[in-house]
Amino acid sequence: MKQWNFLQVSIHLRDLDRASGLLWNLGTQGIEEQHLKTSKVRIKAYFDAASDIRTLTQKFKFQCASASLPLHSISSKTEIERDWFKKWREQVNPFAVGQRFYLIPCQEPANPIPEDRFPIRLEPGMAFGTGTHETTQLCLESLEQYLLPKRDFLDIGTGSGILAIAATKLGARRVVACDVDPVVIRIARANAVINRCASKIKFVLGEITEIGNSRFDFLVANLTLEIVEESLFQMLKRLRPGGWLALSGILDRQLPQFNRRLRETSLIFQERKKKGEWICLVLRRGQGG
Secondary structure, three states: OOEEEEEEEEEEHHHHHHHHHHHHHOOOOEEEEEEOOOOEEEEEEEEEOOOOHHHHHHHHHHHHHHOOOOOOEEEEEEEEHHHHHHHHHHHOOOEEEOOOEEEEEOOOOOOOOOOOOEEEEEOOOOOOOOOOOHHHHHHHHHHHHHOOOOOEEEEEOOOOOHHHHHHHHOOOOEEEEEEOOHHHHHHHHHHHHHOOOHHHEEEEEOOHHHHOOOOEEEEEEEOOHHHHHHHHHHHHHOEEEEEEEEEEEEEHHHHHHHHHHHOOOOEEEEEEEEEOOEEEEEEEEOOOO
16 A cells, blocks of 8 residues: 655634645645534645655745744654545545535445436545535536536546546536546546546546647646646647636635736636635636637
8 A cells, every 4th residue: 555644733723724725735635624623623634655744844834834824733644545545435425516516435325316416426545636625616616607518628637537527427528637646547537437437538647738739618727826827828728719717726815926827818707716715717718819
């Protein structure tokens, strides 16, 4: 079994979104939340075993101090991944997202499934995208609102594959999902098999440049601000005129910085969705762009 370093942090509930945002920006591969009986919450953030956990701990402490974010406690440890699987299955019950999706842990029977919702079964592994995080939910809500049937769809940084799977449920004609982590691609492909849509999704290991020059009607990227900014030009190259782009993994306070980058493009603002301190921007490419 693969080993993972993790930071375990206790904070006040009101600081959960800010602390999670700092951990994602540090490169965490997944976050587990445990709400305590008090107003505190315990966060466990997983990092690759090759990471320098001492340096990450110091960086996180410094960033929290700079943001005036008090920490009640912080510790680090190494853990094997099967423990994370077990805890996720035990703690997460089936739940609805948006108006059309119903997310189910892989081993949960979840009977009966609401007739008016698409079920998505997940075995997240160490991939981001269990559906519990605000950014994943915002992206799912954007898909159900803007993705029309028989359209071509690209999921950049697919994680657990949840968004690509959702696109097939909504009737997308062609679905491509890419990620730079081979373990993540394996997990996403397994989830597609569980949801009986593996033949409808092409999984690509690598950056967006690895998918070639194909164009799509809808692109989604649930990443971080830095990666979104770096990849924005490549996204535009693969977005058809009139196509939709949903971007998340961005904190609300980061929006002014990102707006400056957006002004350099031909993208047209459509909507800003928000949960907690996280946002999802829905943009559209001009018909002549």
